[in-house]
Amino acid sequence: MSVTVRSEQACFGGTIGVYSHASRETGTEMRFSVFVPPGAAARPRPALYFLAGLTCTEETFMIKAGALRHAADHGLVLVAPDTSPRGLGLPGEEDSWDFGTGAGFYLDAEAEPWRPHYRMYSYVTRELPALIEAGFPVQAGRRGVFGHSMGGHGALVIGLRNPETYRSVSAFAPICNPVAVPWGEKAFGHYLGPDRSRWTAWDASLLMRQRPFPDSILVDQGMKDQFLDGQLRPESLESAAAAVGQKLVLRRHEGYDHSYWFIQSFIADHLAWHAERLGT
Amino acid sequence: MSVTVRSEQACFGGTIGVYSHASRETGTEMRFSVFVPPGAAARPRPALYFLAGLTCTEETFMIKAGALRHAADHGLVLVAPDTSPRGLGLPGEEDSWDFGTGAGFYLDAEAEPWRPHYRMYSYVTRELPALIEAGFPVQAGRRGVFGHSMGGHGALVIGLRNPETYRSVSAFAPICNPVAVPWGEKAFGHYLGPDRSRWTAWDASLLMRQRPFPDSILVDQGMKDQFLDGQLRPESLESAAAAVGQKLVLRRHEGYDHSYWFIQSFIADHLAWHAERLGT
Numbered sequence A, B: 001m002s003v004t005v006r007s008e009q010a011c012f013g014g015t016i017g018v019y020s021h022a023s024r025e026t027g028t029e030m031r032f033s034v035f036v037p038p039g040a041a042a043r044p045r046p047a048l049y050f051l052a053g054l055t056c057t058e059e060t061f062m063i064k065a066g067a068l069r070h071a072a073d074h075g076l077v078l079v080a081p082d083t084s085p086r087g088l089g090l091p092g093e094e095d096s097w098d099f100g101t102g103a104g105f106y107l108d109a110e111a112e113p114w115r116p117h118y119r120m121y122s123y124v125t126r127e128l129p130a131l132i133e134a135g136f137p138v139q140a141g142r143r144g145v146f147g148h149s150m151g152g153h154g155a156l157v158i159g160l161r162n163p164e165t166y167r168s169v170s171a172f173a174p175i176c177n178p179v180a181v182p183w184g185e186k187a188f189g190h191y192l193g194p195d196r197s198r199w200t201a202w203d204a205s206l207l208m209r210q211r212p213f214p215d216s217i218l219v220d221q222g223m224k225d226q227f228l229d230g231q232l233r234p235e236s237l238e239s240a241a242a243a244v245g246q247k248l249v250l251r252r253h254e255g256y257d258h259s260y261w262f263i264q265s266f267i268a269d270h271l272a273w274h275a276e277r278l279g280t
Helices: A060-064 A068-074 A120-135 A150-161 A182-191 A204-210 A228-232 A234-244 A260-278 B060-064 B068-074 B120-135 B150-161 B182-191 B204-210 B228-232 B234-244 B260-278
Strands: A003-011 A014-022 A029-036 A045-051 A077-081 A138-148 A166-172 A217-222 A248-253 B003-011 B014-022 B029-036 B045-051 B077-081 B138-148 B166-172 B217-222 B248-253
Touching (some): A003 B260, A029 A060, A029 A068, A029 A120, A045 A260, A060 A077, A060 A260, A060 B060, A068 A077, A068 A260, A068 B260, A077 A120, A120 A138, A120 A150, A138 A150, A138 A260, A150 A166, A150 A217, A182 A228, A204 A234, A217 A228, A217 A234, A217 A260, A234 A248, A248 A260, A260 B003, A260 B068, B014 B068, B029 B060, B060 B077, B068 B077, B068 B260, B120 B138, B138 B150, B150 B166, B150 B204, B150 B217, B166 B260, B204 B234, B217 B228, B234 B248, B248 B260
Parallel strands (some): A045 A077, A138 A166, B045 B077, B217 B248
Antiparallel strands (some): A014 A029, A029 A077, B003 B014
């Protein structure tokens, strides 16, 4: 597995880099960014994966979230993958901002023509961690995951499906119940096909009812979020948690919207949350 | 003076907004961004102006520098203007990234066709502060200024020319001696004309020798900065400071480049520097 360094720059005493490689899962060149905190060369650190939202790339979170300062303080390696394969030229891939390129939804597609390439779940949970653990100073198997919006959905689903691998899970304004909202219906309908019984394996509120996550989950939600009514459904996650005794810290913040200004404002709490659970 | 709200979003308990207005100084619509920290409505705060570098806009610093957290903590209002007038259609204005649009150099042009519009010095030191003090919860006359690269030049020049108004000055990788480097020669040659005696009023290293700033100045410089050799000349500022007894904290950082990753890494120190001097 060969990784190309696109850029590496000093930041907070560590290194922020953008890398690319030929992905086996997607059949495309994939990019990801990594922040390595100071001191990691001498003592490998836990890896915390951030999954970004619709239209974002591997750069968005690193630049806009203000997370690196806290990752440096806590000694966490931050990893941010891209949000989908790119440049495949599949029909419809570029037609809308909430489907196709930039909108991989962190699942493994089952319907054509997406099936062979839109495999962001396997990419994020297997191929990318293998690359990271081989090439960066991280502790193998010591992972946390968090994300925003579509990436919050991804983080919740990945944590709930792999509690043995991911020790900490949090999300900003996640799509909590995608089978029941327009974004999810559009994406799942195309990627997974019309049989809705195939969708449930990728819905955090449904997964949680089957098997809660063994630790508490942190979710922040802005109350002026322009997508709160209709797309996010934190109340579905809350109901699922209540039904099965899942510990859930769901914080509703008056006045905050869906942007990275919202994420910035609460990012310190998320880094502390993961650091505590990953044992930095 | 009428200001249009382009956006206003909650961030760190305060508000980040982008605003526009018809500028008297430039004869164009100008945009600026403002972060108002929590509590400012009840008790107005000092205003700290950030001047960005070549190609940047009023948004760059607010999104990329990670400054808002610290401004909220210290109770500082942050103001970031655009880097030049835009859309004038002057010949040559769009031909290069280091001159014209996005490259106003924070001076008042004296040569045609720039003279009537490229008046960023008067804009930043007079027109914009008047707008800010009229429309935002800031303490009148309690100002600090800092900036990056071309904006570091701007901050140093503005502080040195107006020590009674600006109580605190700092810079990241400033163009310290523009009359002697390609960026400055190109910009000053066009904006000010070929008579180099007209240039000295806009060069920090020369201004400092005439009249030092009454307080210490903080400058951070990365030693892997791709523009350090040839464009920035921190040694000129250092020599000027030594010659006239100017207090100067010039920190050279191994491994850091010219980017906002560098700025992020040391932004907390700059906010603390200004907060201490502005008496928040």
